[in-house]
Amino acid sequence: MHLNDEETAMLAGELGDVPRTAIRHQIAVGDFFGARDFVPVTQAHIMADTESLGQAGVQWLEQLADARTGSRTVRIPTITDPRGTDFAKPGVVGQAEWMLHLEQRAIDAFVRLGVSMTDTCINYQTVLAATRGEHVAFGDTGVVIYSNSVCGARSNFEGGPSALSAGLTGRTPRYGFHLDEHRQATLRVRVDWTPRTLNEWGALGGVVGKLAGNYWQVPLVEGLEGAPTSDELKHFGAAMASFGSVALFHLAGITPEAFHPADVGAERLPVSHRVGESDVRDLIRHYAGESRVDVVVFSAPQLSLYEMRQVAELCEGRRFKVPLLAVTSPQVKPDSDRFGYTRAIEAAGGTVMSGMCFYQSYAREIAEAKGWKYLATNSAKLVNILGGYGYVPRLASMQECIDAAEKGEL
Amino acid sequence: MAELVLQARHAMGRKVTGEALVASDGFSARYDLNRLEGVFSRPSHKLAGLSYVDRILVLDTAKGGVASAWMLHEMRSRNMVPLAIVFNTVNTILVQGAALGDVTMMAGFEGDVTSLVPHGARVEVDPEARTLRVLDASGAPVPAAVPRHGETPGQARPVHGPRRP
Numbered sequence: 001m002h003l004n005d006e007e008t009a010m011l012a013g014e015l016g017d018v019p020r021t022a023i024r025h026q027i028a029v030g031d032f033f034g035a036r037d038f039v040p041v042t043q044a045h046i047m048a049d050t051e052s053l054g055q056a057g058v059q060w061l062e063q064l065a066d067a068r069t070g071s072r073t074v075r076i077p078t079i080t081d082p083r084g085t086d087f088a089k090p091g092v093v094g095q096a097e098w099m100l101h102l103e104q105r106a107i108d109a110f111v112r113l114g115v116s117m118t119d120t121c122i123n124y125q126t127v128l129a130a131t132r133g134e135h136v137a138f139g140d141t142g143v144v145i146y147s148n149s150v151c152g153a154r155s156n157f158e159g160g161p162s163a164l165s166a167g168l169t170g171r172t173p174r175y176g177f178h179l180d181e182h183r184q185a186t187l188r189v190r191v192d193w194t195p196r197t198l199n200e201w202g203a204l205g206g207v208v209g210k211l212a213g214n215y216w217q218v219p220l221v222e223g224l225e226g227a228p229t230s231d232e233l234k235h236f237g238a239a240m241a242s243f244g245s246v247a248l249f250h251l252a253g254i255t256p257e258a259f260h261p262a263d264v265g266a267e268r269l270p271v272s273h274r275v276g277e278s279d280v281r282d283l284i285r286h287y288a289g290e291s292r293v294d295v296v297v298f299s300a301p302q303l304s305l306y307e308m309r310q311v312a313e314l315c316e317g318r319r320f321k322v323p324l325l326a327v328t329s330p331q332v333k334p335d336s337d338r339f340g341y342t343r344a345i346e347a348a349g350g351t352v353m354s355g356m357c358f359y360q361s362y363a364r365e366i367a368e369a370k371g372w373k374y375l376a377t378n379s380a381k382l383v384n385i386l387g388g389y390g391y392v393p394r395l396a397s398m399q400e401c402i403d404a405a406e407k408g409e410l
Numbered sequence: 411m412a413e414l415v416l417q418a419r420h421a422m423g424r425k426v427t428g429e430a431l432v433a434s435d436g437f438s439a440r441y442d443l444n445r446l447e448g449v450f451s452r453p454s455h456k457l458a459g460l461s462y463v464d465r466i467l468v469l470d471t472a473k474g475g476v477a478s479a480w481m482l483h484e485m486r487s488r489n490m491v492p493l494a495i496v497f498n499t500v501n502t503i504l505v506q507g508a509a510l511g512d513v514t515m516m517a518g519f520e521g522d523v524t525s526l527v528p529h530g531a532r533v534e535v536d537p538e539a540r541t542l543r544v545l546d547a548s549g550a551p552v553p554a555a556v557p558r559h560g561e562t563p564g565q566a567r568p569v570h571g572p573r574r575p
Contacts, residue, residue: 028509029502032422052440052477056487060510139476159479159506176502214471215501245436245473245501359440360477385474388441388452 001030001173002037010169016070018113022165029162030173039135039174044074044167045123046115047081047139048160049360050102057160058102061109064164071168073114078167079127080110081140082302082329082357083119092325092351094369099362115167119355120329121301124151125230127331132256135178137166141247142238142301142381148248150233152256154178157215157247176215177248183257184265185220185250187212193277194225197397198235198307201228202380203280205236209244211273217244220266222252231304238301239380287383287395294372296320296350296405298398299327299358300382305335307398308352312341314402320349323370324405330355350405358382363389376404414544416519416526420500421537423514427545428466428493432529433457434522437467437495437504438474439481448490466494466535468527472501479503482511494535496542498523516542 003011010019011027026038050058064072085095085103107117118127121140124147130136132152138144139158147153156176158166166172176182189208195201212219219240228236228251240246250258258264298311303326311326326345328336333354336342342352358366359382367373367390375393377383378401383393394410404410433456436442444451448463457467472478482504485491494514495504508515514535519526523542527533532546 025506025509028422029506032420032505032509032515033502034420047476048480049477052480052484054480054484054487056484057480060483141475156502157476159476159503161479161483161510162502162506214499216499242474245471247501385441387454388443390451 001027001035007038016067016072018064018067018070018072019168021064022168025161025165026169026173030175033173033175035173035175037174038171039178040171041135041137041166042076043128043130043136044076044078044158044163045081045138045140045143046078046160046163046167048106048110049082049084050099050106051084051360051362052160053106055102058106058109061106065109065112074167075170076167078115078164079118079123080115081119081121082360083107083355084361086353086356089351089353092353093361093366095362095366113164118330120331121357122234122304122329125234125304126329137163137172139163141241142234144247145237145241145249146234148177149237149250149255182216183248184218185269186216186218187220187273188266188269188271189219189221189273189275190271191221191223191275193280195232195280197378198231199284199378199380199395199397200280201232202235202239202378203283203395204275205239206243206283206380206384207275207279208249209240209242209246212240212244212246215245215247217246218248218250219246220250220252220258220261220264220269222261224251224254227254231307234301235380239384242381242384284395287393289392289394290374291409292374293322293376293394293404293408293410294374295322295370296324296401297327297358297375297377297382298379298401299325299377300379300385302357303328303332305332308332308336308341309339310398311402312344314399315345315348315350318348318402318406320405321408322405324350324402325353325358326350327353327356327358359385359389363391367391376401376410414526414547416523416542418516418540418542419518421516421540422505422508423494423512423537425534425536425538426466426493426514427532427534428464430468430527430529430531430533431457431460431462431465432468432524432527434470434524436471436473437469437497438472439478439485439507441474445481445485445490462492463490464493466496466533467492468496468523470524471497471499472504476503479507479510482507482513486511486513496523496535516540
């Protein structure tokens, strides 16, 4: 990679051990992908729950934070994805003391590195959305796909170590979705049915993600009626990223880079796939099995204020037989409290949690501690993830999930 | 049989030699693995039940979320890590994870690498030359969930800290 004077100084250790560690990591990644140089970034977003980090990852962070010489804090606004716990309610999900201790060590290290603990995977709804053409270094695949596709920003999937490195150096290797050539559509999908509920939007995203199949595919989707809401696109994108590792999609006439589909090369692409309601129903049916429900979870992504409002309205007058968890961000939670949504959900027997995400919170240990196996959710992303953690997840609408919490079955 | 040497477009890490676990399937450390026991745990994965420890994984593509970027490093810290991971197509996360976790990685071949390399074959992955060499294709069937490092499945050292009694 070509390095400018500042980057050369960083690599030589002239700015300290922390920037040197960061830029060495970035160069290794950039070399792999053939990046010619670095591009400055304006924001970084770090996914770093301790289930993923383990003791080794936390020690790595502490080692950086303990540096005595040179610069050791981030140069640009750098924020965090959900933590692995809600410190106010760990008992609700049966979390042990050692999990909280490890989380606290990670938080302490991040704070010393200058990171702002926003603990959210919906920063584009709650903190600061990136703008068209803005180069950023975001972690959490749902954040990246939304920012790239809906906002027109430019980011690769930046795992925790790379996102933190970008925060520390203020740049990232210029490859992948920072480059115009990778943002052109590579497959054209014709949809003849428009989803109505969030689980259907997620399922459609999952179908398109499976068709795309890998990170470098960029689907152009045509045929949707009307303009989807932010929450609908949140579920659509998060599921597409989860099922297909996709980081960028275009919606013809809707998303900013495909307002004219020819701008993303659509005139050269024949329609390769047609997707209808039956495809979406098939994906939902794939997760249908036992009627028993042990727990209902709304999470992945965290709920927006409007989703919290919907859940609260559906909880009115109910009494739940099985636990229901509604997981939101620390930015939304105070408004949910002020507007009475939290009270309505918890009066029915549910629990509102914030600053965490269910699958990033030791999901396997939660299952063991609470005896939960059959889980209902309206998140297509969550059902895709939880199979590997030993759950039998079911995908249903928000209304059906809340009915299931009341009856203990779906 | 003539020696098979495949050329890759992308590579990083050290030269390694070992037994190949091959499947036309994806890979995500979070979605697909029981990292405590060192086995593929997603029931629908084509390598479900097999130990990945000290094996060379030959798979179609990187899947899932960003957690793998930390998880390879964590797996390396307990010596419960593959020798190398080889993909047809890789995403950025697995490369970032390989860089932090010191795991050899290779991707981008002419043809489908999961069809070209026999399951169970002994192979050499040389990142400097960007080559994958099939040394012995006779490949005995790979046993399921082989214990490594003197451990048996279920007795691996904890990832995070003390587990519940």
